Amino acid sequence: MIHVEDLTVRYPGRKEPALSRVNLTLRDDETVLLLGPSGCGKSTLALALSGLIPNSLDVQFSGRVLIDGVDTREADIATLSRRVGVVFQDPDAQFVMLDVESEMAFALENLRMPPAEIDRRIDDALSAANMTDRRYDKVWQLSGGQKQRVALAALLAMHPQVIVFDEPTANLDPAGARDVFAQIAALKRAGQHTLVIIEHRLDAIMHLVDRVVVMGEQGRIVADGAPQHVFDDCFGELRRLGVWMPQVSALAHRLGARPAPITLDEAHESWRARVSQFAFEQTTRAPTPGKTPGRAPGKTPGKAPGKAPGKICSTQESPAVHVHQLTYRYPSRVALERVDLSVPRHDFLAIVGANGAGKTTLAGCMAGVLTPPVGTVFINGADVATLSPQALARQVGFVFQNPEHQFVTDTVADELRFSLRRSDLPRAEIERRVEAMLARFRLDRYAGVNPFTLSHGEKRRLSVATMLMRDQEILILDEPTFGQDQHTAGELMAMLRALHAEGRTIVIITHDMALAAEHACHVAVMGEGRMLDCGPTRDVFARADTLAQARLDLPPLARLAQRLGFNALTVEDFYAVTQGAALNMAQGVS
Amino acid sequence: MNATVTVPEKSGLAGLNPLSKIAAVLPAMLFVALTTDVWSPLAIAGLALVVLMGVGRISPMRLARALGPVALVVLGFLLLYPLVVRRELVAGTPVFLDLGWAVIHEAALELGLTAGLRIFAFVALTMIFNLTTDAHDFARALVQQARVPYRVGYAAMAALRFAPLLRHELSVIRAAHRLRGLGEAGSLRDRLDMLWRTAVPLLASAIRRAERAALAMDGRAFGAYPTRTHLRRMTFTGRDVAFVAGFWLLTALLVIALAQLGLLGPLAFVQRV
Incomplete structure (x- = not known):
């Protein structure tokens, strides 16, 4: 049992506390999902639950945290580490040693266990994680998912009662996330641990969760209870806060279904009977391939739903980006092998694929981050290999995954001015553009602020803005929603859609299949350096074997639709389909 | 299923205690640092290469990759030394090449070659440790044996x-x-x-x-106690003793042989350039 009483935590140098008078009790063996917008103090709470705050971090701390009656301030780290373990977000940052066995032994050696006991515990933990044959592997040989499994196994070898997962899948691709979720599910089945999970891919774990705690600013508890209660009764509040919610809940809400199903299984169960008749009709009518995914009316000005651009893989009329038989080698490996891709003007393309599939290398070749071989990559008909960097930068903007990497000046306004420093525009015109861009990306109040002090979402907006200063026609973004909450991610995607509606060509790199399903007109699927498939979103998502080959998953709602026997990728698809069929999903099955 | 995984065997130099590798090469390193002739560093470098390939089973390819850049440094010294060397050190020796704008004496070439070879021999000796030592083993040996x-x-x-x-x-x-x-x-x-x-x-x-x-x-109890236990113990075995003694002996024999053949120049901490 963990008691959090009046917990207030303030980091040095900050005016506002990260957590302010938080009260919470976690019962033994329950699985708790911790939600909240970014910056609400979730991670701080996770560190406080494990005693790392205040024992390892220098913070102002008041109130107390009791673990089975032991005050964390009075316990030593040996005691605490045997009770609570934390799996962190970045698999690379939490490893100390270079091979699996040494990593597993690290904590047990620190606890002064005899070698025979250490050996036995490593054996048990690795076999529970299904990693026995990896015992002598180097850490760098493991995939992201395997690293997280080793991190978890290393904690389990200490036999802690409580395990806190702080965004364990944020850095992983879908296959890696699946790996981690399977381990969490196994832990839940064993039923011997209290699990605290901070996560945003919720649909994959909702069936494991007993209780949801939603935090607002400074850790204020906004909602606390069974998932059904939280996602149903507090839906509006959660949406206002901008926390991630299960897509099934969002769908149920849109369809007005009550009581709202939370998990895919519940949704399937409660809608199956009603849909079966309709699904039969849809399959006999046959779906229309090539159609753009349905969108909320009025959300994309200037683009009527269903009006799809031409087929992507054909090379009719000069495309914005044309990639022809591109092979790209790093000193140690071949990253791309004979890749073909044609991105029509005004397209919204998502390049999807597992980690290491070559997505970022391909995008890098398009934007001139890397230099492709002559005659392989063309931007508006010009060869990237022979184009001057300035000429390329006028046409293509590239936003790196970490916006901080692109900042080169000391103020937000200077960042924007810097993009035009080599242009021959008159000073007044430059200032006019800076003003306009600041306003457009709602950064005007930060004009004189250092870019590094902005919030994550603001940094991302600024990095997009710097890449539009020369009125670039093509914008390429690497994992644009990485590390953001639903609110800021949604805001950014809305901006990208507005830019798309203006006639720009948008290319995003992502392994978030729900994001691709919702926003992209076309999808290019990459796997192990090859282009496995590309075409209109709906067509690509219908080819399950290619997605499996690329180690990708259908987004949760697409899977639900599949189980129900019809085609839909997004909430709005579902809505359109059920409206069209005059299906009433509003009452649940009792 | 557990039976299928066995601890990977470490053979040759990799199986030795990292500290014994350091102990073995230290006298040779000191000797190289003191030499002022061409043959001494050459002989020591030869010894290091023989040990690396013979005992360490390092492939010639891997060695070439590791030592290639250093070989370039030797070449660099050979070419640059004659141009920057102090005139009076070489003035009495025969002229090797007269470029007009610079006169290259034989002694200048020899000095350059010596300086380059000393660096090469030094690096070759460190490779006995570098190329064959697991970082964990080194950390363990430092903690377990070197306290x-x-x-x-x-x-x-x-x-x-x-x-x-x-x-x-x-x-x-x-x-x-x-x-x-x-x-x-x-x-x-x-x-x-x-x-x-x-x-x-x-x-x-x-x-x-x-x-x-x-x-x-x-979070994993690092520093919880003043000491910790070790799953894998590093030890000094007979092989370590044999290796250190053998390497010292070979080094000594080389030095004696060089002296007997009259190839050993004066030893000095600092060479005047």
Whole structure:
């Protein structure tokens, strides 16, 4: 049992506390999902639950945290580490040693266990994680998912009662996330641990969760209870806060279904009977391939739903980006092998694929981050290999995954001015553009602020803005929603859609299949350096074997639709389909 | 299923205690540092190469990759030394080549070659340790045998992991800055500015990483007690004794042989150049 009483935590140098008078009790063996917008103090709470705050971090701390009656301030780290373990977000940052066995032994050696006991515990933990044959592997040989499994196994070898997962899948691709979720599910089945999970891919774990705690600013508890209660009764509040919610809940809400199903299984169960008749009709009518995914009316000005651009893989009329038989080698490996891709003007393309599939290398070749071989990559008909960097930068903007990497000046306004420093525009015109861009990306109040002090979402907006200063026609973004909450991610995607509606060509790199399903007109699927498939979103998502080959998953709602026997990728698809069929999903099955 | 995995066997030099490898090469290193002739470093480098290939089973390809850059340094010394050497040191010796604008004496070439070969022999000796030692084994040996406090030994281990991660991040930051046009003009001010702009995000990220790593280590009871146990013990075995003694003996024999053949020059800490 963990008691959090009046917990207030303030980091040095900050005016506002990260957590302010938080009260919470976690019962033994329950699985708790911790939600909240970014910056609400979730991670701080996770560190406080494990005693790392205040024992390892220098913070102002008041109130107390009791673990089975032991005050964390009075316990030593040996005691605490045997009770609570934390799996962190970045698999690379939490490893100390270079091979699996040494990593597993690290904590047990620190606890002064005899070698025979250490050996036995490593054996048990690795076999529970299904990693026995990896015992002598180097850490760098493991995939992201395997690293997280080793991190978890290393904690389990200490036999802690409580395990806190702080965004364990944020850095992983879908296959890696699946790996981690399977381990969490196994832990839940064993039923011997209290699990605290901070996560945003919720649909994959909702069936494991007993209780949801939603935090607002400074850790204020906004909602606390069974998932059904939280996602149903507090839906509006959660949406206002901008926390991630299960897509099934969002769908149920849109369809007005009550009581709202939370998990895919519940949704399937409660809608199956009603849909079966309709699904039969849809399959006999046959779906229309090539159609753009349905969108909320009025959300994309200037683009009527269903009006799809031409087929992507054909090379009719000069495309914005044309990639022809591109092979790209790093000193140690071949990253791309004979890749073909044609991105029509005004397209919204998502390049999807597992980690290491070559997505970022391909995008890098398009934007001139890397230099492709002559005659392989063309931007508006010009060869990237022979184009001057300035000429390329006028046409293509590239936003790196970490916006901080692109900042080169000391103020937000200077960042924007810097993009035009080599242009021959008159000073007044430059200032006019800076003003306009600041306003457009709602950064005007930060004009004189250092870019590094902005919030994550603001940094991302600024990095997009710097890449539009020369009125670039093509914008390429690497994992644009990485590390953001639903609110800021949604805001950014809305901006990208507005830019798309203006006639720009948008290319995003992502392994978030729900994001691709919702926003992209076309999808290019990459796997192990090859282009496995590309075409209109709906067509690509219908080819399950290619997605499996690329180690990708259908987004949760697409899977639900599949189980129900019809085609839909997004909430709005579902809505359109059920409206069209005059299906009433509003009452649940009792 | 557990029976299918066995501890990978470490053979040759990799199976030795890292500390005995250091002990073995130390006298040879000292000797190389003192030599002033061409033959001594050449003989020691030969010994190191024979041990690396014979006992260490390092392939000639891998050796060439590791030592290739150093061989270039030797060549560099050979070419540059005669041009910068102090005139009176070589003035009495025969002229090897008269370029008109510079006169190259034989002694100058010899001095250059000696300086280059000393570096080469030195690096070849360190390879006996470098190419065959697991970082963990070294940390373990430092803590278990050399009595280095484990907090120091293992913290250094953890820091070692950062190097490749930061190097990767540095290359990404450089690419991002290039894309924005930083440093494209190439003026000195631009270059300095670029250096500073690269340092800021790299430092920020290094601090964040270090903080996270420290939390992960504390969360696993690092430093909870003044000592810790060890799953794998490093030991000094008969093989270690044999290796150290054998290497010392060979080094001594080489020195004696050089002296007997009259190839050994005077030994000195500092060479006058």
